[in-house]
Amino acid sequence: MSRHISKSKSKALYLYKKAAAVGIQKLSLSAAQLRTSATRASCTDSEEISEGEDWYASHIIQDKDLLRKSLHNSGTGLHVLDLVNRGSLEADRTLYNKLLNRCTQMGRLQQARIVHAHILTSHFKDDLPIHNTILNMYVKCGSLEDARNLFDQMPCKDLVTWTALISGYSQYDRPQDALVLFPQMLLRGLEPNQFTLSSLFKAAGAVSDDNNKHGRQIHAYCLKYGFDTNVYVGTSLVDMYARWGHMDESQLIFDSLETKNEVSWNALIAGHARKAQGEHALRLFWKMLREGFKPTHFTYSSVFTACASAGSMEQGKWVHAHMIKSGAKLVAFVGNTLLDMYAKSGSIEDARKVFDRLVRQDIVSWNSMLTGYAQHGLGQETVQRFEEMLRIGIQPNDITFLCVLTACSHAGLLDEGQYYFDLMKSYNIELQISHYVTIVDLLGRAGLLDRAEKFIREMPIEPTAAVWGALLGACRMHKNIDLGAYAAERVFELDPHDSGPHVLLSNIYASAGRLSDAARVRKLMKDCGVKKEPACSWVEIENAVHMFVANDDAHPQRVEILQMWETISGKIKDIGYVPDTSHVLFFVDQQEREVKLQYHSEKLALAFALLNTTPGSTIRIKKNIRVCGDCHSAIKYVSKVEGREIIVRDTNRFHHFRNGSCSCRDYW
DNA sequence: CTAGGGTTAG
Numbered sequence: 001m002s003r004h005i006s007k008s009k010s011k012a013l014y015l016y017k018k019a020a021a022v023g024i025q026k027l028s029l030s031a032a033q034l035r036t037s038a039t040r041a042s043c044t045d046s047e048e049i050s051e052g053e054d055w056y057a058s059h060i061i062q063d064k065d066l067l068r069k070s071l072h073n074s075g076t077g078l079h080v081l082d083l084v085n086r087g088s089l090e091a092d093r094t095l096y097n098k099l100l101n102r103c104t105q106m107g108r109l110q111q112a113r114i115v116h117a118h119i120l121t122s123h124f125k126d127d128l129p130i131h132n133t134i135l136n137m138y139v140k141c142g143s144l145e146d147a148r149n150l151f152d153q154m155p156c157k158d159l160v161t162w163t164a165l166i167s168g169y170s171q172y173d174r175p176q177d178a179l180v181l182f183p184q185m186l187l188r189g190l191e192p193n194q195f196t197l198s199s200l201f202k203a204a205g206a207v208s209d210d211n212n213k214h215g216r217q218i219h220a221y222c223l224k225y226g227f228d229t230n231v232y233v234g235t236s237l238v239d240m241y242a243r244w245g246h247m248d249e250s251q252l253i254f255d256s257l258e259t260k261n262e263v264s265w266n267a268l269i270a271g272h273a274r275k276a277q278g279e280h281a282l283r284l285f286w287k288m289l290r291e292g293f294k295p296t297h298f299t300y301s302s303v304f305t306a307c308a309s310a311g312s313m314e315q316g317k318w319v320h321a322h323m324i325k326s327g328a329k330l331v332a333f334v335g336n337t338l339l340d341m342y343a344k345s346g347s348i349e350d351a352r353k354v355f356d357r358l359v360r361q362d363i364v365s366w367n368s369m370l371t372g373y374a375q376h377g378l379g380q381e382t383v384q385r386f387e388e389m390l391r392i393g394i395q396p397n398d399i400t401f402l403c404v405l406t407a408c409s410h411a412g413l414l415d416e417g418q419y420y421f422d423l424m425k426s427y428n429i430e431l432q433i434s435h436y437v438t439i440v441d442l443l444g445r446a447g448l449l450d451r452a453e454k455f456i457r458e459m460p461i462e463p464t465a466a467v468w469g470a471l472l473g474a475c476r477m478h479k480n481i482d483l484g485a486y487a488a489e490r491v492f493e494l495d496p497h498d499s500g501p502h503v504l505l506s507n508i509y510a511s512a513g514r515l516s517d518a519a520r521v522r523k524l525m526k527d528c529g530v531k532k533e534p535a536c537s538w539v540e541i542e543n544a545v546h547m548f549v550a551n552d553d554a555h556p557q558r559v560e561i562l563q564m565w566e567t568i569s570g571k572i573k574d575i576g577y578v579p580d581t582s583h584v585l586f587f588v589d590q591q592e593r594e595v596k597l598q599y600h601s602e603k604l605a606l607a608f609a610l611l612n613t614t615p616g617s618t619i620r621i622k623k624n625i626r627v628c629g630d631c632h633s634a635i636k637y638v639s640k641v642e643g644r645e646i647i648v649r650d651t652n653r654f655h656h657f658r659n660g661s662c663s664c665r666d667y668w
Numbered sequence: 669c670t671a672g673g674g675t676t677a678g
Contacts, residue, residue, distance in 0.1 A: 434678055
């Protein structure tokens with residue numbers, strides 16, 4: 001008996017080696033690679049292999065229960081192949097499926113290749129379902145190269161084969177590869193099913209080619225064959241249109257869904273959140289609850305993002321309370337968006353509380369927290385927390401450094417900024433254009449305009465419009481006309497459609513009294529068809545966000561708002577406020593200029609907030625462009641005379657006004 | 669055997 005075993009053992013080993021060799025060719029692997037795979041497999045699965053040896057020692061394995069028990073252990077269970085090789089075990093479909101599933105679940109590519117090689121020597125070498133499973137396994141292990149090789153080598157393919165590869169490409173961010181497979185599949189006479197279509201829509205949502213041709217064509221196909229009633233297909237359609245930014249169509253498809261689930265709602269809500277339509281996203285969230293759907297982590301994550309973009313902390317708090325009641329754990333993926341919501345809607349303290357309560361902080365949590373400190377102008381705090389992060393061994397990434405550099409720039413920490421820029425090399429972090437922009441900003445804000453220009457000239461990569469734009473901004477701040485005009489020219493060349501540089505340059509001229517040059521730049525901007533985004537401010541009062549544009553005369557409370565500003569304006573002039581008209585570019589007399597200034601949107605929002613909030617409460621205003629010098633000065637005085645804390649969120653930072661001064665120390 | 673939704677910067 002024992003002689004028989006040893007004979008069959010050597011024969012099996014010979015076959016296995018041959019099997020591996022055949023597998024090598026089919027898999028386009030070198031023999032060396034496969035040997036490495038095998039070695040690694042035995043290393044990582046060493047426990048199982050020794051366990052396998054024990055089994056071998058205890059004679060022939062025919063007991064199926066014992067086999068099942070072996071597969072219940074952790075690891076891929078690869079050692080059972082040795083038993084097959086030794087002739088102690090018959091490899092049937094179930095066994096191979098179990099091994100393949102195990103490799104898939106654990107994402108073990110090396111072991112997956114070994115099982116594949118083994119199958120090629122068995123009588124399943126031409127079996128279609130088994131090969132589909134192998135293909136799926138490679139996809140789930142993240143190796144689309146292995147998946148594609150196998151796909152190309154399969155003489156017979158069915159719908160599942162094609163769908164598995166299409167879904168692989170769509171999941172791993174190769175939408176074009178997924179989309180080109182579809183017509184090829186149709187040419188071979190195969191028709192898609194709901195699995196194929198939902199993968200294709202996911203892929204199509206990630207590309208926006210000419211008028212989204214691919215996605216729309218597949219949508220038409222889908223309608224023709226009636227697959228759109230499937231909830232997966234329907235949801236992927238909702239998501240596809242949402243990713244293209246076509247929220248009306250997305251909503252239309254959503255409304256037409258016969259069956260919806262929480263994923264459908266999430267796709268729609270996330271779409272609005274991505275487009276910064278926070279109010280809309282929130283309305284949908286409450287509607288989702290009313291209709292009896294249970295929010296998931298995905299939902300909360302999108303809703304907090306929506307609140308962050310809308311700056312609506314009050315509603316964000318309600319949603320937060322709702323999440324706490326639902327008993328959901330504060331995991332990083334959701335917690336990070338919650339943290340960001342508090343930071344962006346003005347409460348760095350609450351953001352910090354969320355950070356401390358997270359189940360586990362990841363790199364995004366740290367980055368969000370640092371960004372929060374940086375945007376609130378807390379430069380020292382940012383640097384300290386960053387140092388703490390390094391001390392406890394958290395590996396920073398490119399975004400971390402961007403936060404820290406931005407913080408240094410905004411807080412005027414010149415030396416620290418340069419030090420951290422150099423430090424990036426020792427953390428092996430690739431310097432990106434945004435890091436260079438921040439350094440130009442850092443030098444420029446500090447008034448070192450020549451050094452900033454020299455830095456740009458010596459950059460190892462080609463400067464972009466953003467780099468010159470940072471220099472231009474610094475020139476405006478320090479009123480350097482010549483260099484500013486030069487920087488502006490570079491920006492016009494590199495990005496002719498941005499209104500920012502035109503506005504900045506005309507501001508530079510205007511503040512130097514060169515009003516005809518200012519007007520010339522304005523005219524140039526108009527002639528080139530460059531459009532300036534209208535300036536707006538928002539303020540949240542009792543769960544509703546109110547919007548204001550400059551010189552708003554359509555507002556229902558218009559008269560009261562203007563009266564309120566008159567009163568305030570008088571009060572702050574009494575304690576020293578002098579309207580600064582240099583930020584206004586119109587050819588008007590002094591009196592009229594002052595009128596224009598008074599109606600800047602943040603002033604209207606502030607007056608409205610003073611009318612509609614209780615005395616002493618904090619006022620939070622959001623702006624879509626930078627606050628002008630005059631408004632900044634006026635708000636400082638208002639914070640003093642009214643005894644209010646006023647928090648203004650700019651496009652890139654926060655201003656905390658309290659008792660006559662601002663957290664930015666007039667440096668922004 | 670094959671399918672859909674979520675985070676940080678600028």
